[in-house]
Structures are given as structure tokens and as C-alpha cells.
Amino acid sequence: MTSASRKAYGVKGAPYAFLLPATTLFLLFFALPIGYAVWLSFHKVKVSGLGLGSGARKEVWAGLENYTDALGDSELISGALRVLGYGCIVVPVMLGLALLFALMLDSEKVRLAPFTRLAIFLPYAIPGVVAALLWGFLYLPDVSPFYYVLEKLGLPQPDLLDGGPLYLALSNIAVWGGTGFNMIVIYTSLQAIPVEVYAAARLDGATPLQIALRIKIPMVAPSLVLTFFFSIIATLQVFNEPTTLKPLTNSVSTTWSPLMKVYQDAFGKGDIYAAAAQATIIALATLLLSFGFLRAANRRNKQEAAR
């Protein structure tokens, strides 16, 4: 009786014992810091008098004040709009190019495929800050070889670090760096498509273009969804490129993207409470947007499967 109950207990407890390390790590290094950030976001500092000397500064409960401030902050909202505009350029261009390159590499006639694949992938291996610095130099009229050539040819030299072209300049850095990674993801799933499918299609008289459009693209749709999902998150979190370009031009403010605003408030202005609230809002927005997209994509997939 006792041995039987102990046995039952041991079996019941085993999954929990296996879960324990992961749960502990999750709580310590994930839930706890996030919880602390949320806790901070509901507080603020209260100074009395001139604020000099000890004990003049107290941490007090702020309620939703930081959140209402953040949502009413025109700079945060215009930062979000700027990032939206940037994302509208980056995501379609980057994924379009990635798909195109993947399809080209997957076609049978391509030469030097391994080399080309590596060459397109290589920029992804370059750290974002380095890439932004590199492009920054190329965008500055006084030191850029491009401008030198344009000048010699007598062509107009656009100011890439201002107004609309600035979005193109920033997007270019992201596209240059991100296309390779997305291409590899799509290419890998293209490679997983069984050859019989193509053989059947060819027997039916399909041209390579038709194969690409009617067979390959629909079959790699899950990878496309995945890369789109990653790209949205990366776009919402854009920070490296504008931060690196900021010292080079007056056009990029210290609060250009929402994350830059968080950084500025936390480390420039020293207001970690407001920064925590903004970070929470950005995290929630990212979650909503990306999972919203995933659900929509899944629903469509299911509908198609049902058809």
C-alpha cells in the first residue's frame, strides 16, 4: 500500500521535477525583470524642496500617470508613425527581395549557387551598428564616393539624410542587412519541397515561372508568414540604425523611434519610471500586432485547408 502510493507519487511528481530548472530560469531571468519593469512603471520620483542633500528624493506610487503621459506624448506617437513609414518600406522590399533571391537560387539553371548564397547572406553577419556606420559614411556628401561620382558626371546629388530620402536611407540599411537571413529561411523551405511535385508539374506542362508562382510560393507560405512576423518585430524595435546615424545629421532626433525615446528617457533624462511605462506599452503593442498577424495568417491557412 505504502509502496504503491509512493510509486504513484513519484510518477506524478516527475514532470514537475523536469520542469523545475526551466521554470526557475524563466522566473529568475524573464518574469522577474519584466515584473520589476512593470512595477517601476507604476512609480515615480518625488523630490522635496531644492532636492539637494540626503532624503530629498522618494519613490512614490504614481498609478497610471506614466501610462497616460506616454500615450499623450506627441513625440512617442510621431516616433511610432515614423517607424510605421519606415516599416512600410522595409518589410515589403526586404521580403520581396528575399523571396526573389530564394526562388532564383532554387531554380535549376543557377551557377555558382553556394557562392551567391553566401554573398547575399554575408551582410546579415555584419553587426547592425557597423553596417549603419558604413552606410552613414556613404550617405555623407563630403566623404562619400557616390557623391564624388555623381558630381563628376554632373548629376544631381540628393541629400539622403533629410526628409523623405532619410526613410529610404534607413530602410536601405535594414534591407541590406536583413534580406540574406530571410532568403535563407525561405530557401531552406524551398529545398524541403519533394522533387516529385515538380516532376508532376512539368509533366502537366508547367513552365518554370508557373512552377514558381503556383507551386513554390504557396508551398513556402508558412516560411513567408514566419519571416513577416520576425520583420514586424524587428521594425518595431528599430534602434541601431537611427541611433548610429543621429550624430551625422540634424534630421534624426534623439527620439526618432519609440525605442530611442525609451532609451533617451531612461539614460538621457534619467527618468526610468516613464521609460518603463513606455517600454511596457511598446511590448504590448508588439505582442498585439505580431500575434494578431499570426492569428489572421493561421485562420487563412485553415480556411484554405478546409476548402
Next chain:
Amino acid sequence: MPITQRRRLIFRSAAVCVSVALGATALTACGSEDDSEAESGPVSLTYWTWTPGMDKVVDLWNKGPGKQDQITVTVKKQASGDTLVTKILTAHKAGKAPDLVQAEYQALPTLVSNDAVADIAGEVGDAKGKFADGVWQQTTLGTDAVYAVPQDIGPMMFYYREDLFKKYGLKVPATWDEFAETARALKKKAPDTDLTTFSANDSGLFAGLAQQAGAKWWTTSGEKWQVGIDDAASEKVAKFWGGLVKEGAIDNQPMYTPAWNKALNTGKQIAWVSAVWAPGTLTTAAPDTKGKWAMAPLPQWSDSDDVTGSWGGSSTAVTTDSTHKAAAAKFAAWLNTDGDALNALAKEGGIYPASTSAQLSGAFTTPPDYFSNQPDFYKQAAEIAETTAPSAWGPNVNVAYTTFKDAFGKAAKDKSDFAAALKSMQDDTVADLKKQGFEVAE
């Protein structure tokens, strides 16, 4: 000779001290005013600083006076300026700030208001006489307390290409009106060339220029802060530069960019309003023009004036978290007043000392390498440093500085109203003070 006599006296008393120490009697006999570390035995201190070569200067201490007092200092190299302030405040929150920190003058009120740096008036009060009043006042915040020992200062000056000024027939401007005329005259003679640029990426430059004009950005009245960022003096400075940018007499691109380096190096920009540390920057930014630059006092707002602002400069502070405040203060005083220490600081760290006696001795008897054509560089610099206007920093300089970058960056880009940018800087600073709960006088 009275000087030699005095020196001999010091030597003798030092000899007495050493013999007393050797006689294994109490170290306190050597006249150390703080008795706390004498009773606590060996002390080791940590020092956060960004000055290059500081470890070598600290070695002098560890092998010399520090060894005698059993105070060992360890240097931990840090990022400069505001980044370090954030790090200090974070460490202080955890109660783990190092014993000693380097802090720019404008950051001291922020550190004091966070209760991160300690009042060391008792330990370093005697050092007051070694510094100009305006410099010392920045470490007391106008109170009886002393929160740091001044280390280096950045009196502002006017740097120009001597050869190109001659070539274009320009005179070194003595007033800001002449400065504007010079900029216009140059534009007429060489349309592709700019006298200088208005850069919005370093707030310290504008703060220094406003300080020269007599601005007092933060003052206190009773228990209230008063913010005067948009006072008449600052507005005058803002409108002056805004006007030059608007009419195209000077450039509006930021400095410290590859393009700026190239402009200085190729003579596309032929002057720079900067501070005493400019030779170091020019050496890396414009290496090909070495020996072609000259330094002059900053242009004045009226003929009768003789004032300058300061841009940069830092101090050594003792933190409230330190358990050996007296020992730390002793080191801070030695580092910034001892002749050998300051010489080593100048040689290894390239700093311009706040201590007035050091400004003309040792490393500062010869001009910087880049300015070998101006033998009296440091003599002039010391004279200019004496004319530094008092500064008035408050507890949220960081907020004013970040707003400056965005507001003036935009105004410079659009060539729009600089006074409006100044107003938004004022408004943001006041709003932040109020948000934190400071009392603000309107």
C-alpha cells in the same frame, strides 16, 4: 630667498615625519587632519574615471603618499560624461557606487540631488585657494558643502586658420559683431567656404556661449528653483547664431562627423569656437593643418567686456556609498592639487588643470604640439581661464541638454527661429522639474 627657505622647511618637516614613521610610532604624528583611516589600517578605494592614463597617475599615489597612508586606489576605466552619471546613479541605487567618481561640473547637482556624492568640506575645504572662485563655486553649488574637487576646466576660446585668415584678408574678430561680419566677408570672397558651423550635437558649447553672455540657467530663491534658460542673455546668443545660420553666413551641419573633420582638414571651415582642449580634437580631426591654426580669446559681446564661458571640465567626487570617505577625499585633494600629480595628469591624460598654479608649470610651459607656432599658447590660456564667467547648474541639466539637441538640431536644419527652440528647452526643463516634484518659481 623666501621660497627656498620655505621649501627647506617643508623638507625638514617631511624628514621628521619619515623618521617618526620609521620609529614605529603613530602615523597621526605626521599631521594628517583626518584620524579615521589611521585607526582603520589599510584602505583600498575604487575610482571610476574616463581620463586616459589615469592608472599611471594613480600609480604615483599608490607608490608615494598612498603607500605611506596605506591607502590604495584602483582605477576602473569608464565611458565619459552623461553615460557615467547614469551608471553612478544605478550603482548608488544598489548601494554599490565606487568610492571615487569623475563627474562633469554640470552633473554635480544631479548627483547631489540623488544623494550620490558626499559633502567633503571638512576634508578638502583647505584646497579652495588653489582654484579660481568661479571653478570652486561649481563644486559647492553655492552652499557651505563641498561636493567635489575640481580637476580640469574648459575655458572657451576662438580657434582659426591663421594662414587662411591672411589669405582671405580677414581680421581676428574681437566682438561677436565682428565675428558675424567676418563670416559674411568670407562668404563673399569664397562662397564654398564657411567660417564655422552651428552644431546642435553638443549642448555644452551653447551652454558655454550663454554663460559668457551672462546667462544663469538655474538659480535658487529660497526653497524654489528658478530656470532662466530663455533669459535675455541666452536669447541674444540663440538669435545671433540663428541669424547667421538663416542668412547662410555659416554652416548648420553637426560637428564631430567625418564631413566636419574633412571640412576642417581641407580649409572648407576655417574657424572653430571651442575650448582649451581643442588641440587634442584638432590633432585627430585635421591632422594635415598642424601648425596652421592659432588661438585667440573668444569674441566679446561688447568692446569693454573680457569674459569667456566654459565648455567641459570635470571634478573628482567622493560617493555617499564609500565607507572610507576621509581617505577618498584625501586622495581627491592630492590628485588635483599636488604638482606631480597634475603634471602626470597633463602628460598622461592631456587635461587642462583647474588648479591655477599648475596652469603655467610643468607640461604647460611649452605649447601643445599642434600649436607649436604659438609659443605662448598656455600663457594666453591661463589668462583667458581667469576671465571665466560663473556658471549656474541645476538638478536636471541632462534634460535641458537632450532637449537642446533635438530642438536646436531641428531649428538648425530648417534654418528656423532659434528663440523658439530656446523656449521649448526652457519649457521642457521646467516641466521636468515640476514632474519630479521640485518647487519651481515662475
